[in-house]
Amino acid sequence: MNIAKHLEEDVRRYFQAGDYLPSESELAKRFNVNRHTVRRAIDELVFNGMIERQQGRGNMVVSQPFEYPLHAGAHFTDNLLEQGSLPTSRVIERGLTRANDKVAALFGVLPESSIIKLTTLRKIDGVPASVIDHYLSDVNWWPAVKHFEVGSLHHYLRDKLDVQLTRRSTRLRAVMPTKTDCRLLQLPSKTPVMAFKTTNVLKGTDRIVEFSSSHTRSDLVEIVLEH
Known part of the structure; x- marks a missing residue:
């Protein structure tokens, strides 16, 4: 399962700029994987400019073309x-x-x-x-x-x-x-x-x-x- 791809589709369809993703633990339960795997998937979205890590607040969706x-x-x-x-x-x-x-x-x-x-x-x-x-x-x-x-x-x-x-x-x-x-x-x-x-x-x-x-x-x- 390509978790990063699933998250990217979710972000494009269901999230607005300024929204926050569910916590890594919630996503780990959803995809039935460990948090480290979820973190790597989120890293891909950060690299692609879709997500910004906010210290102490979580992973925020940013405005995107x-x-x-x-x-x-x-x-x-x-x-x-x-x-x-x-x-x-x-x-x-x-x-x-x-x-x-x-x-x-x-x-x-x-x-x-x-x-x-x-x-x-x-x-x-x-x-x-x-x-x-x-x-x-x-x-x-x-x-x-x-x-x-x-x-x-x-x-x-x-x-x-x-x-x-x-x-x-x-x-x-x-x-x-x-x-x-x-x-x-x-x-x-x-x-x-x-x-x-x-x-x-x-x-x-x-x-x-x-x-x-x-x-x-x-x-x-x-x-x-x-x-």
Whole structure:
């Protein structure tokens, strides 16, 4: 039994920053092991920055970023629901626009071709987390997409249009936030954001149908690369 893993899952699901873990003796009884084994497991959580030992008080849960595993099948909504968090997303801007040279090249269309653009604001447990510009290649989707308001865009495309998308590539770098980022994400101007540029293809094909550019709070989300 991986006690550290069990404790980590408990902390993410049931504890808030400032809460204290049960005593080592209580945990030893729960897992049917000795206190030394429990202490080693807690040491792992201390090393990972999830727990802080408080002299004479116990083991305190500290504020921590939300994990976002990055792989082909990664979905913001599903990942955070699995962690016991409440992710939300709403559209703040939508419409048809013209593809610039870069986006046109990705989609395999002529520059200035008509495409769909949506801007969404994502929150985690009510806290603004990221602002995303989504570009969709197929204007035939617009009659359905123009009614998209809240939730997962990919789930909406799947349910309304029977379109399933898979991540093809992601580029990530750190940048300073724009004034719009600071306003929407409630972020100080000197706090960097993570800038993602992502391409998604129709499942089972190599056809790129979505390009997204997002700015995500670096103090709120931790990217996990799975190998």
